Amino acid sequence: xxxxxxxxxxxxxxxxxxxxxxxxxxxxxxxxxxxxxxxxxxxxxxxxxxxxxxxxxxxxxxxxxxxxxxxxxxxxxxxxxxxxxxxxxxxxxxxxxxxxxxxxxxxxxxxxxxxxxxxxxxxxxxxxxxxxxxxxxxxxxxxxxxxxxxxxxxxxxxxxxxxxxxxxxxxxxxxxxxxxxxxxxxxxxxxxxxxxxxxxxxxxxxxxxxxxxxxxxxxxxxxxxxxxxxxxxxxxxxxxxxxxxxxxxxxxxxxxxxxxxxxxxxxxxxxxxxxxxxxxxxxxxxxxxxxxxxxxxxxxxxxxxxxxxxxxxxxxxxxxxxxxxxxxxxxxxxxxxxxxxxxxxxxxxxxxxxxxxxxxxxxxxxxxxxxxxxxxxxxxxxxxxxxxxxxxxxxxxxxxxxxxxxxxxxxxxxxxxxxxxxxxxxxxxxxxxxxxxxxxxxxxxxxxxxxxxxxxxxxxxxxxxxxxxxxxxxxxxxxxxxxxxxxxxxxxxxxxxxxxxxxxxxxxxxxxxxxxxxxxxxxx
Amino acid sequence: xxxxxxxxxxxxxxxxxxxxxxxxxxxxxxxxxxxxxxxxxxxxxxxxxxxxxxxxxxxxxxxxxxxxxxxxxxxxxxxxxxxxxxxxxxxxxxxxxxxxxxxxxxxxxxxxxxxxxxxxxx
Numbered sequence: 001x002x003x004x005x006x007x008x009x010x011x012x013x014x015x016x017x018x019x020x021x022x023x024x025x026x027x028x029x030x031x032x033x034x035x036x037x038x039x040x041x042x043x044x045x046x047x048x049x050x051x052x053x054x055x056x057x058x059x060x061x062x063x064x065x066x067x068x069x070x071x072x073x074x075x076x077x078x079x080x081x082x083x084x085x086x087x088x089x090x091x092x093x094x095x096x097x098x099x100x101x102x103x104x105x106x107x108x109x110x111x112x113x114x115x116x117x118x119x120x121x122x123x124x125x126x127x128x129x130x131x132x133x134x135x136x137x138x139x140x141x142x143x144x145x146x147x148x149x150x151x152x153x154x155x156x157x158x159x160x161x162x163x164x165x166x167x168x169x170x171x172x173x174x175x176x177x178x179x180x181x182x183x184x185x186x187x188x189x190x191x192x193x194x195x196x197x198x199x200x201x202x203x204x205x206x207x208x209x210x211x212x213x214x215x216x217x218x219x220x221x222x223x224x225x226x227x228x229x230x231x232x233x234x235x236x237x238x239x240x241x242x243x244x245x246x247x248x249x250x251x252x253x254x255x256x257x258x259x260x261x262x263x264x265x266x267x268x269x270x271x272x273x274x275x276x277x278x279x280x281x282x283x284x285x286x287x288x289x290x291x292x293x294x295x296x297x298x299x300x301x302x303x304x305x306x307x308x309x310x311x312x313x314x315x316x317x318x319x320x321x322x323x324x325x326x327x328x329x330x331x332x333x334x335x336x337x338x339x340x341x342x343x344x345x346x347x348x349x350x351x352x353x354x355x356x357x358x359x360x361x362x363x364x365x366x367x368x369x370x371x372x373x374x375x376x377x378x379x380x381x382x383x384x385x386x387x388x389x390x391x392x393x394x395x396x397x398x399x400x401x402x403x404x405x406x407x408x409x410x411x412x413x414x415x416x417x418x419x420x421x422x423x424x425x426x427x428x429x430x431x432x433x434x435x436x437x438x439x440x441x442x443x444x445x446x447x448x449x450x451x452x453x454x455x456x457x458x459x460x461x462x463x464x465x466x467x468x469x470x471x472x473x474x475x476x477x478x479x480x481x482x483x484x485x486x487x488x489x490x491x492x493x494x495x496x497x498x499x500x501x502x503x504x505x506x507x508x509x510x511x512x513x514x515x516x517x518x519x520x521x522x523x524x
Numbered sequence: 525x526x527x528x529x530x531x532x533x534x535x536x537x538x539x540x541x542x543x544x545x546x547x548x549x550x551x552x553x554x555x556x557x558x559x560x561x562x563x564x565x566x567x568x569x570x571x572x573x574x575x576x577x578x579x580x581x582x583x584x585x586x587x588x589x590x591x592x593x594x595x596x597x598x599x600x601x602x603x604x605x606x607x608x609x610x611x612x613x614x615x616x617x618x619x620x621x622x623x624x625x626x627x628x629x630x631x632x633x634x635x636x637x638x639x640x641x642x643x644x645x646x
Contacts, residue, residue: 040608047555105534214621296562301609301610304608304609304610305581305608305609305629308608308629308630309537309539309608309629310539310540311541311630312540312608312629312630312631313539313540313542313543313544314541314543315630315631315632315633316543316544316546316547316633316636317543317546317636318633319547319550319632319633319634320546320547320550320633321550321551323547324550334546338546341539341542341543342544344539345539345543347541359606371599385581386582388536388582388583389581391583391584428525479639
């Protein structure tokens with residue numbers, strides 16, 4: 001019975017052992033040797049209960065074997081390496097009172113561990129899904145996948161983003177086809193009705209997307225179709241009762257969930273963040289405005305002088321005109337020529353008033369393309385009198401490509417006038433003062449340089465130069481540079497301060513070039 | 525007043541200078557304009573003009589210094605000073621420089637006419 005049957009049993013990949021009802025082992029195949037680490041010769045003739053150290057087996061297993069002649073289940077058994085294994089065993093009892101029991105066994109330890117890991121992972125995922133402060137959505141994307149697949153197959157679409165942009169109705173249809181499978185509590189809090197449950201959110205995603213945000217939805221679909229691992233964008237979304245709010249929308253497209261046709265989407269409500277940013281921006285604008293008004297105060301005498309020039313000229317023209325008219329006969333040609341000059345001088349006065357008014361205005365900044373060469377030229381005009389009065393020579397080197405930045409023109413003007421005024425004041429005791437104004441580009445950046453030939457910035461002052469309320473002057477709040485840096489920062493730029501090798505200070509305003517590049521002839 | 529007297533206008537503001545030249549012509553004067561005191565002094569005109577109308581605030585030499593320079597000459601032309609800046613110091617500085625008149629911009633051109641007749645007639 002042993003030899004021939006043993007050779008046959010060795011061909012079976014599962015462990016096989018044959019035992020009597022009392023547990024004495026009669027047969028033990030090669031797979032059992034491998035699984036339990038025990039040679040056949042040492043297993044045969046021993047009792048299974050002793051061998052495995054686990055007793056005869058669980059009560060219900062023995063009972064089932066007794067009554068039905070069969071049982072199967074998982075049992076812990078010591079493995080070949082001495083570590084516990086989980087073995088899935090099948091017991092079958094032969095016919096007759098002395099019949100032996102055949103046990104086949106399969107090591108399922110690794111499977112069990114993998115299943116357990118998966119269960120834990122899913123549990124963790126569910127916990128995260130529910131407990132995170134972000135709103136999470138599990139979406140059924142399968143119908144959209146079908147729609148896109150059919151479109152692609154038809155060969156009509158080569159460029160998804162372009163196709164979506166040209167077909168807004170298709171985008172809305174994709175939204176309607178995307179169903180919400182599950183959402184977490186935060187989603188109910190963010191998107192649901194007060195006191196409402198999540199059931200009413202389990203529908204199509206279409207109502208949650210305002211028309212104006214369709215492009216973001218389309219972009220996320222294009223990202224998914226294009227094989228991107230994830231997508232994220234700031235947009236506006238809508239609650240179930242129609243309130244819109246700013247949100248960070250993120251979607252990830254892992255291959256396994258994509259194959260299932262489900263999609264995990266996260267939404268963070270940015271309302272408070274956006275409100276705080278807006279409040280901060282308003283405060284910065286108000287401070288910038290206050291600084292402009294205070295700068296105008298400092299320049300009041302200069303501005304009066306600048307306006308008095310054309311006014312004085314107009315008065316002289318009028319008096320001259322009167323005299324030409326009083327002659328007999330009146331010199332009408334002379335008067336005619338004077339009228340043109342009066343008009344030009346009036347325009348000049350109006351222009352100065354316009355500049356002052358723009359500087360004094362407290363309007364919310366309007367970022368737009370601003371050619372920096374014009375900003376430098378405007379600043380020189382604005383400070384014309386200060387420059388002349390101080391006997392300063394001005395040297396401008398303007399970039400030929402006329403670079404353009406995205407900024408608020410008045411605020412950028414304020415920065416340059418502020419820096420140039422500082423330069424003029426720094427050169428108060430300098431013989432032959434020279435103010436150098438320069439524009440240029442470096443990489444994707446636009447640089448405005450304001451340099452003087454004054455004493456420069458003391459090394460110990462440099463680190464604190466841009467701090468609020470820091471000033472080396474007897475008068476002034478010390479807010480100018482802090483505000484200037486704040487303005488540059490709002491437009492994605494910065495201001496650097498340093499000294500020139502040949503003496504004097506150099507301030508460099510560094511801003512990103514305006515997307516769209518260079519406007520050759522922007523109306524000033 | 526002399527027939528067609530020669531008057532120099534010294535002002536770095538081109539449009540104001542042109543306006544004054546026009547006004548002086550309407551008064552029957554011949555006017556010569558200069559953008560700076562230095563230009564005027566180097567031009568040879570100082571020996572020919574009967575009167576100089578000069579702005580005080582200019583890059584380089586100021587109107588006050590110009591009045592002083594001309595006053596130090598044997599036969600210097602009379603100087604009328606003009607300023608756009610309000611300031612208590614100017615009347616005294618103008619007087620001490622030997623200027624005959626100080627006008628504050630914007631001024632009534634008739635006042636300039638009066639100053640001129642005083643400068644050249646008196």
